Structures are given as structure tokens and as C-alpha cells.
Amino acid sequence: MTAFAYIGAALAEIAGCFAFWAWLRLDKSVWWVAPGMLALALFAYLLTLIEAEHAGRTYAAYGGVYVVSAIAWLWIIEGAKPDRWDVIGAAVCLGGAAIILFGPRPA
Template sequence: MTAFAYIGAALTEIAGCFAFWAWLRLDKSPVWLMPGMVSLALFAYLLTLVEADHAGRTYAAYGGVYIVSAIAWLWLVEGARPDRWDMIGGAVCLCGAAIILWRPRAA
């Protein structure tokens, strides 16, 4: 469930932020803002589904998933192929997220 919540949160956050980017930077209609706001609200909801003792730890671990998802967005939506440094950086961030989320915790 955690992986699905994080991936869903990343996709909805990127889509919501892209809607604002499209409006402000690509001169799209302000109508783009409505689905963008809905998407950002869904993003916030999805993060609440992650099983973690503290919100801050959930958000910190999510950061790695977000970075990898943003690199995928760069490639799949924007058509810019990530370079090896994008891939290495994404892998490092994802490893960091796994350490934060799944390291052994004292009871």
C-alpha cells in the first residue's frame, strides 16, 4: 500500500504543479487551475494513507519517490530523455527514501 500511495501522490503532485506551470509558463487557459487544484488535494490525501508514526518521516521518504517520478515525467510527458546523472541522482534519492522509511525502529 505504501508504494502505491507514494507513486499516486507523486503523479498527482506533479500533474497538479504542471497545471500551474502550464497556466503561468505556457500561456494555457486558467481553466487548467481547477484540475490542478483537485490533483494537489488528492496528492495530500494520498500521503495520509502511508503507514508511518510521524508525518515528517512520511514526507521525507516521499521526497525520493517524488524525484524519481519527476524524472519519469521529464522523459514520458515532456520528451526530454534523462541523462546518467539524472538516473544516478534518482537512484540515490530512492535509496535514501527506503532507508528513512524502512530502517529498524526502537519499540
């Protein structure tokens, strides 16, 4: 469930932000903002589904998933193939997220 919530949140956040980008930078209709706002609300909701004691740790770990998802968006949606630095950076971020999520903590 955690992986699906993180991935869903990342896709919702990127889609919501892209809606504003499309409106303000790509000269799309202001009506792009409405589904963008819904996507951003979905993003916030999905992060609340993650079982964690502290919201900050949830958000910190989410950052790594977001970076990987943004690189995937770059490639799949925008058609720009990631370079090796994109891939290395995303791997480092995802590794950091794994340390945050799976690091041993006192009970």
C-alpha cells in the same frame, strides 16, 4: 498499499504543479488551475493513507519517490530523455527514501 500511495501522490503532485506551469509558463487557459488544485488535494490526501507514526518521516521518504517520478514525467510526458546525472541523482534519492522507510527503529 504504501508504494501505491507514494506513487499516486507523486503523480498527483506533479500533475497539479504542471497545471500551474502550463497556465503561467505555457500560456494555457486559467482553467488548467482547477484540475491542478484537485490533483494537489489528491496528493495531500494520498499521503495520509500511508501507515506511519510521524508525518515528517512519511514526507521525507516521499521525497525520494517524488524525484524518481519527476524524472519519469520528464521523459514520458515532456519527451526529454534523462541523462546519467538524472538517473544517478534519482537513484541516490530513492536509496535515501528506502533508508528512511526500512531502517531499523526501536519498538
